Amino acid sequence: MLLAERFCKELGYPLVPREKLSLPALIDKYQVAGVIVAAPDKVFYYTGEEEFFFHPNMAAVRIKDIRSGKTDQMVKAMDLRPGDSVLDCTLGFGADAIVSAFVTGTSGTVLGLEVSPVIAALVRYGIKNYNFKSKLLSSTMRNITVINASHYEYLLQTAANSFDIVYFDPMFRQPKYKSSNMTPLRKLADLSPLNRDVLVEALRVARKRVVVKERRGSSEFARLGIDRIEGGKYAPVVYGVKNKDND
Ligand SMILES: C[S@@+](CC[C@H](N)C(=O)[O-])C[C@H]1O[C@@H](n2cnc3c(N)ncnc32)[C@H](O)[C@@H]1O
Missing domain, CATH: 3.40.50.150 (Vaccinia Virus protein VP39)
Structure with missing residues (x-):
């Protein structure tokens, strides 16, 4: 299972294709408060202005x-x-x-x-x-x-x-x-x-x-x-x- 899929399953969020859109464009297209991006090197939540990611x-x-x-x-x-x-x-x-x-x-x-x-x-x-x-x-x-x-x-x-x-x-x-x-x-x-x-x-x-x-x-x-x-x-x-x- 893809990492993004795992997050979506856990949170009950829909999984959508990126379609080469920028993150602000993705937020705009789906009219959401933010998106979780599961990249191989970093998983983060993006709100259109800020990123939230874990760092100890x-x-x-x-x-x-x-x-x-x-x-x-x-x-x-x-x-x-x-x-x-x-x-x-x-x-x-x-x-x-x-x-x-x-x-x-x-x-x-x-x-x-x-x-x-x-x-x-x-x-x-x-x-x-x-x-x-x-x-x-x-x-x-x-x-x-x-x-x-x-x-x-x-x-x-x-x-x-x-x-x-x-x-x-x-x-x-x-x-x-x-x-x-x-x-x-x-x-x-x-x-x-x-x-x-x-x-x-x-x-x-x-x-x-x-x-x-x-x-x-x-x-x-x-x-x-x-x-x-x-x-x-x-x-x-x-x-x-x-x-x-x-x-
Ligand atoms: C100031 S932060 C804690 C920072 C943390 N001590 C650290 O070292 O990173 C407060 C956190 O508590 C969460 N929180 C607030 N009310 C809560 C509740 N009723 N139950 C569980 N978590 C709660 C907030 O969502 C927020 O993430």
Whole structure:
């Protein structure tokens, strides 16, 4: 089966011939919001203005830093250890999940939930097929399981204490225009804020703690009832922590 066919089958999208059309002309002809292009060297979603494709750039940099002994603030906020299980409720490009998978190692597990079917399909393909220079990183990434689901529904169906850490990195309310790696994602992603019902379920499902990433100074923490904030002293993003035993 052609790669493009596999994506169409998974997403329930029609498979159309390219007919030597440019991608904007293809979008115009079929009057669609975007197309998935499955080329041998790259699979991407094209919206007429931007391309979305999986690339684990940031994860590689962070893992290199961890290996050289630097502190990764997400890992610290999670108190993540080898063998832990992580439920990443907002998978997106998967950078945080890859870092988690590196720390938890082969004895741990990382399951990523992503509500956008296109993002989930591209990232699932990417983490199974992208090759880092380092074999260890490639095999680390292959340990992540991707599920296309909304986190609230998934949490509701999950037994208490199923994962050591439950993690959220919701789209920021104010886009960070300087951060270009999230710009294409905003077109495809669910931008809804978290709510307290989701946090209640997350705490039930977590064995150790729930961690929420937000911008420094965000009013989201107060709205969600999270008062323990961790992170670098001057970092633009910080982590809200809710420990299981505090609640
Ligand atoms: C800021 S991005 C996450 C980035 C990710 N942590 C990374 O390292 O690449 C947030 C992602 O969560 C997804 N999302 C938002 N609401 C969701 C929900 N209810 N269930 C699952 N995924 C959701 C968005 O579609 C988006 O892809």
